[in-house]
Amino acid sequence: MVDEALVTRELAARGIVPDASQRAAIAALVGLAGVGGAGGKSGESGESGESGKHARPGTALAPQGVYCHGLPGRGKSLVVDTVFELAQCRKRRLHFHEFLREMNRRLVSEPRGDDRLGSVARQWLDGIDLLCFDEFHVHDIADAFLMGRFLDTAISLGTRIVLTSNDAPDGLLPDPEFHERFLPAIEQIKRFFTVIHFDGERDYRFGGEQAHAPRFFAPLDPSNSDALRQIFVRHEGSDTLQPVTLSAAGRPLAARAAGAALLWADFESLCVASRSHLDYLDLAERWHGLILDNLRTDWLAQSHTLQRLVWLVDIFYDRKRALFIASDAPIEAALSGLEGAHDLSRTLSRLAEMKSRAYRSTLSGVGKDVDAIPAHRPDET
Template sequence: MLDETQIISALAARQIVPDATQRDAIAALVTLLGANGNGHRLKANFARAHQGVYCHGLPGRGKSLVVDTVFELANCRKRRVHFHEFLREMNRRLVNEPRGDDRLGSVSRQWLDGVELLCFDEFHVHDIADAFLMGRFLDTAIGQGTRIVLTSNYAPDTLLSDPEFHERFLPTIEQIKRCFTVIHFDGARDYRFGAEEAARPHFFAPLDPATRDALLDIFVRYEGNETLESTTVSAAGRPLVARAAGAALLWADFENLCVASRSHLDYLDLAEQWHGLILDHVHTEWLAKAHTLQRFIWFVDIFYDRKCALFIASDQPIEAALSGLEGAHDLSRTLSRLAEMRSHGYRNTLDGTAGRVETGATAVQTLAQPY
C-alpha cells in the first residue's frame, strides 16, 4: 500500500525535500487513497468522510509536484487531466449526447466511468458557462464516490470571483469545502525561480541574425535537416502557416499563434502533434492586448502540462516584458512556468529525440526572412 515514506523517497530521488505544507498534502493524499499514514496530525481531520483533497496556493509552491508524484505511485484506476483538455472532452461528448433532462450529468457519468482517482490540475473557474459545467461534474463525481484531487491557484472562496456570477457558484464552493480537505500551500518561495539554467538557452532576444542562427541550430539539432521551406499545418482543423514543421519540432510565428484568433483547442492539438515548438518573432508590444496575452497564457499552460519543449525569440526578454502586465487571468503562473521551462530540471518530451528523427520524416522549414 502507498504510504508517506514512499512518496518522500520518490521526491528525494529528485533532490526534493518537502516542506511543512507539502507534507500536510502528502498525509492527506495518503489518507484519501486508503493507505496507512504515520499518525500525522491531518489524519483526524480527514476522517470526516472527505473524499477529496483541494491544494491551492501561489504558483511554484509544489502543488503539482506533490500531486503528480502521488498519482504516479497510486495503484488504482486513475486519470489526470488539465482544465483545457477536460473542457474539450466534455464539449465533444455533449455534442453527441441525445437530448434529455440531465445531459450534463449523463456525460459526466460517462466520463467518470472506471475512474477511481481523478487528479484535476490547475482547477479554475472564470466564467459562468464553465462554472455550470464544473458544478454539475463535481456533484456527479462526489455523488458516485470518485476520489478527487484538485490543484489550483485559487482558494475555494475566490473561484468565479466575478461579482455578477459569484453567488451562483456558492453551492459548489460550499460542497468543495464540505467534501474536500483544503490545503493551502503558503510557502514564501516560488521553487521554479532560481533554478539552474539549461545547458543550451531556450529564450532569445533581440530579434537579430544571431537569434535566427540559434533557432536554426535548434531545429537542425532535433530534425537533422538544413533545407528549410514554409508549410501549412492543421491546428484543431484550421490552417496554421509555419516556418518549419519536422517530426518532433514545430517552428511558427507569434503573430499566427497568439495574435490571430486562436483557442485552447488549437494549442491542445499542436501539443499532441509535436514534442516542442519554436515561438518566433514575438513583438512584445502585442502582449499589451488582453486577448493576445490570454492566448499566450493558454499556450504556455498547455505546452507545460504536456511537457513539451518551448523556445522563444522576442524583441526583448520575454519574462521582463510580461512582468507588470494586466488584463488576463493567471499571468503569475505563466511567469513561474516559463522559469521552469528554461531550466535544466525541466523534463520535456523533446529531449532524447535529437539525432533520432525517423527516416522519411517531413523536412519543412522557413522562408529566408531576416529579422
C-alpha cells in the same frame, strides 16, 4: 501500498524536503489514495480537519477529495503527481483544459434530455476511481455550470478527486456578476474536500541552473534567427525547412516549418490571431516542441493575446513539451507587471523552469539533444 515515508523518499530524490503545508498534503493524499473503491469511507474533510461523514441516500459515506491551492511553484503539482504515480487503482490525471475539451465533445453528440451534463459526466467517470485535475480554475459561467454539475455527479458516484489550483475555493469564478451562481459548487468543495493551502515562501521553479543551450532568445536579430534555425535543423534536418500551412484544431495555421517532432511558427499566427486552448492542445499532442518566433512584446498589452500565451505555456508545460521563444525584448521582463490575463504569475513561474536544466521535455532524445550542443547565448532576464 502508498505511505508517507515512500512519498517523502521520492521527493527527496528530487531535492525536495517537504515543508509543513506539503507534509499536510502528503498525509491527506496518502489517506485518499489508500481508500478502497468507489463508495468507500471518507476520512477528514475541510480545512479544520473535522470528520467528514456526509451520507447520501442509497450510498455509503460520501467520498473524499483533496484541494491543494497556493501561489505558483510551491510544489502542489509535484506532491500530487508523486502520490498519484504511486497510487494503485484505476486513475486518471489531466489538465483542466483537456477535460473541458473532452466534455464538450461528448456533449455535442449526447442526445437531448433532462440532464445531459449529468449523463455525460457519468459516462466520462466510468472506470475511474481516482481523478486528478491539475491547474483547476473557473473563469467563466459556462465552465462554472459544467464543473458544478460534474462535481456533484462525481461525488455522488464515489469518485475520489484531487484538485490543484492557484485559487482558494472562495476565489473561484471571481467575476462578481456570476460568483454567486458558483457558490453551491464551492460549498461542495469545502464540505467534501480536505482543503490545503500551500503557503511556502519558496517558488521551486526559480533559481535553477540554466540549460546549457538557451531556450529564450532576445532580441530579434540575425544571430538569434540563426540559433533557431540550428535548433530546428538539429532535430529535423533541412528537408522540412520550408513554410507550410497546416491545421490546428481544424483551422489553417501558417508555419515557418514543421517536422516530425518540432514546429516553428510565428507568435502572430499563434497568439495574436484568434485562437483558443483547443489549438494549443492539438499542437501539443502532435509535436514534442515549438519554436515561437518573432514575438513583439508590445502585442502583450492586448489582453486576448496575453491570455493566449498563458494558455499555450500552460498546455505545453503540462505535456512537458519543449518551448523556444524569440522576442524583441526578454520575455520574462516583458511579462512582469502586465495585467489582463488570468494566472499570469503561474506563466512566469513555469517559464523560469522551462528555460532551466531541470526541465526535461519530451523533445529530449528526439534527434539530437539540443542541451548537449553549445549555442549563442542571448540576453535573458
